[in-house]
Amino acid sequence: MILDRRVLNRTTLGRQLLLERAALPPAEAVARLVALQGQEIDAPYVGLWSRLASFTQDDLTALLHGARVVRGTLLRATQHLALADDYVWLRPLVQPVLDRMRRGAFSRDLQDVDPAELAELARAHLADAHRDGRVLTRPQLRDLLRERWPQAGPMALGYAAQTLLPIVHTPPNGVWGRGGATPFTLAEDWLGRPMDDPLGPEPAAERLVRRYLAGFGPASVMDVQSWSGLTRLRAVMERMPDLRTYRDETGRVLYDLAGLPLADPGTPAPVRFLPWFDNLVVAYADRGRLMTAEQRKAVCVGAVIYPTFLVDGFVGGMWNLGGGVLTAEPFHPLPARVREEVEAEGARLMAFAGVEEGRFTWLPPRADRRAGSSRG
Known part of the structure; x- marks a missing residue:
């Protein structure tokens, strides 16, 4: 499939x-x-x-x-x-x-x-x-x-x-x-206790794969290795009897826990703000399910993963909160309705962070700035 x-x-x-x-x-x-x-x-x-x-x-x-x-x-x-x-x-x-x-x-x-x-x-x-x-x-x-x-x-x-x-x-x-x-x-x-595994005799590498797939799957061997830092997991995953396999549009094999459902692609996805190094962004070698290759160059710079906000489930831009100002930098122009949703979620974020009388501000879309720079 x-x-x-x-x-x-x-x-x-x-x-x-x-x-x-x-x-x-x-x-x-x-x-x-x-x-x-x-x-x-x-x-x-x-x-x-x-x-x-x-x-x-x-x-x-x-x-x-x-x-x-x-x-x-x-x-x-x-x-x-x-x-x-x-x-x-x-x-x-x-x-x-x-x-x-x-x-x-x-x-x-x-x-x-x-x-x-x-x-x-x-x-x-x-x-x-x-x-x-x-x-x-x-x-x-x-x-x-x-x-x-x-x-x-x-x-x-x-x-x-x-x-x-x-x-x-x-x-x-x-x-x-x-x-x-x-x-x-x-x-x-x-x-106040020794470093003893409390969860029984199951090999830890297999347990890690199951936990990863439950929270991040379906995913490839390279995804699991990129997230964990471990190597040589292909043999581990291939011998696990409770995994099923799919393929993505490039033909890459993806593993998942048997019995876990796949989501309806039409499910609405609200705006969400993700912090520095969020688990969702660092969890894959191939981050195409979240962002384009061009966006990845801006979000993932060396060892740094910048804060992002999601629009319709995909990375829509980056943000920063400092000095009482929440700044959002979209990658492309956003419709007025989406901008309002981003601003409303941003206001909730500032309230959570304890920012009193915070201010929301937009930077021009990166695509517009890049186009302006090339014309200049």
């Missing part, structure tokens, strides 16, 4: 809770998305607000303070928020990704540092701090490690420890509006 772009779009939006705001507890929504990209502090809050019928900043902050949701290095060796029950099996699964990143980024700075010794010493420092009722920031841990390896690159030591050990970043850092020096704590100390 061949799935066209619109079927993929609507099916994905439905599974991502973006066709209709869901009446789910925030913890269930986090589980649905597997893990929320979190290097931009406020982004997970906006991502959940766009998906849930009644969500406040305090909802996610309470989950972080209560250690039901934790922040740490996970998928693609980047910061994510995940349920504690998911973190304990996800973190060991992505260890090869973290090792690959460490060797690629820091091999020169750490050429005389034994990774096993570094992990052991970092664990001892973090455990000592925990016993004293303290946490260590990355710079503090780095300085302690430099006493053993003064010749090593200073930044590399702190980041390497983060790839070698299951380290989480504890609140109040990382809650809405609170950045600053990142506190490091061993996951088992913060969670």
Whole structure:
């Protein structure tokens, strides 16, 4: 069966809770998305607000303070928020990704540092701090490690420890509006339990594939690998008996969980604002179900994924909120009715963000500016 772009779009939006705001507890929504990209502090809050019928900043902050949701290095060796029950099996699964990143980024700075010794010493420092009722920031841990390896690159030591050990970043850092020096704590100390998989003997890679497809499918092997950072998943997916296959319009094989429905391509899709690095945008190697190749060049720049807004289910432009002003930059001219819908959703976003007397402003469509530039 061949799935066209619109079927993929609507099916994905439905599974991502973006066709209709869901009446789910925030913890269930986090589980649905597997893990929320979190290097931009406020982004997970906006991502959940766009998906849930009644969500406040305090909802996610309470989950972080209560250690039901934790922040740490996970998928693609980047910061994510995940349920504690998911973190304990996800973190060991992505260890090869973290090792690959460490060797690629820091091999020169750490050429005389034994990774096993570094992990052991970092664990001892973090455990000592925990016993004293303290946490260590990355710079503090780095300085302690430099006493053993003064010749090593200073930044590399702190980041390497983060790839070698299951380290989480504890609140109040990382809650809405609170950045600053990142506190490091061993996951088992913060969670009060060992890093044991609570979900039984199922291979973690197969569990990850099922969870991904439930929230992001149908998708290709390359999509799953791009999202997770893992490699060699083709053999894993081909041997899973509960997957079915489709093809997209280019002939690419797409996998999905057997029994999960496909969406009606005519389903209405409301305007939605997606934050920096939103799960929907980073989840695919081929992002054609969301945007054109030309739009991708503007939205996905190097390692950065800019905030976008959806119009009729597809990326319609980019946005930014700062200084009490929400600025929208459409890719193409929008009808008056759509502009009104974008402005209304933008007003709701500013209210969620606590922006009093906020102002909405439009930039000229990118297509118009590009055409004007070429004429000039």
